[in-house]
Amino acid sequence: MTHAVNLPPPALLLVGCGNMGGALWDGWRECDAIAPSVVLDRHRASVPTPHHLARTPQDIPPDFRPDFVVLAVKPAKAEDAIALISSCLDGTTLLSVMAGRSCASLREAAARHGATVSVVRAMPNTPASIGQGVTGIFADHDVSPTRREQALSLLRAVGGVAPVTHERQLDLVTAISGSGPAYVFLLAELLEKAGIDRGLPPETARLLARGTVSGAGALLAASSAESHVLRENVTSPNGTTARALSCLMAPNAWPASIDEAITAAAERAAELAR
Ligand SMILES: NC(=O)c1ccc[n+]([C@@H]2O[C@H](COP(=O)([O-])OP(=O)(O)OC[C@H]3O[C@@H](n4cnc5c(N)ncnc54)[C@H](O)[C@@H]3O)[C@@H](O)[C@H]2O)c1
DSSP states (O other), rough: OOOOOOOOOOOOEEOOHHHHHHHHHHHHHHTTTTTEEEEEEEOOOOOTTTSSSSGGGGGGGGOOOOOOHHHHHHHGHHHHHHHTTTHHTTTEEEEEOOOOHHHHHHHHHTTTTTTEEEEEEEEOOOOGTTTTTTEEEOOOOOHHHHHHHHHHHHHTEEEEEOOOOOTTHHHHHHIIIIIIHHHHHHHHHHHHHHHHHHTTHHHHHHHHHHHHHHHHHHHHOOOSSOOHHHHHHHOOTSHHHHHHHHHSSSSSSSHHHHHHHHHHHHHHHHHHHO
């Protein structure tokens, strides 16, 4: 994917504005990355002007011509959503953020409604809502250079972007960074619980756990050091951290469970594709 300059921000039809669609929407609005756009979701309360909320497809302004239709519904709802908005689809680029829905399956679903679309698949994550997401992206062979560049710009507006060259690699992206924030939030939950279980006041345990996860994340982001070096900087020989890491780094502990978790998530993404 090459860089182009001065492309106008695209107009979007965002279909599905829940956890992920909403995170992207917040991130895009925050940095003015989009032209006047339409959000289609019956559960959304409002969207600010100049954008437009459609609770049903009939609410989409008849003259609205999106550059991208962003599909952010659950994978099992993809066909329904495509059927509902088929009249807006022809000639657009579908930007799907759904796990495990292939470019081919989405192109075919659109074709069943008489629409020709090109497809870009992206796997973002929820920190996109504060401009700190990371997204794996794959553009199908027939996506024009302009649309590729616009899709890249959209996703760069909400964080880091990692293009992949083979569509199947998105299953691993999903397992590592799409689902990844959940693993980190789980760590915060478990640290907080460990503090409470051992007698710390709940507010103290919460402050320590959240501050540690967010502070370590911020240090990782700000530092050029490798993550193992940052870990070693905390670990005095024969000290407290070394004792804790001897539990966590035992071969049957985190190395095994992270490995198992990533394999399980990637397999699930592949299953969804079938
Ligand atoms: N949640 C994440 O962290 C995350 C990360 C990466 C990718 N994804 C992908 O994003 C997609 C959405 O996941 P989510 O967690 O945001 O789910 P969600 O349930 O929070 O959001 C889905 C939204 O779609 C709306 N919707 C359902 N059918 C619709 C239709 N026909 N027309 C318009 N809107 C419709 C729902 O009202 C809901 O607000 C999934 O395909 C998932 O694989 C999610």
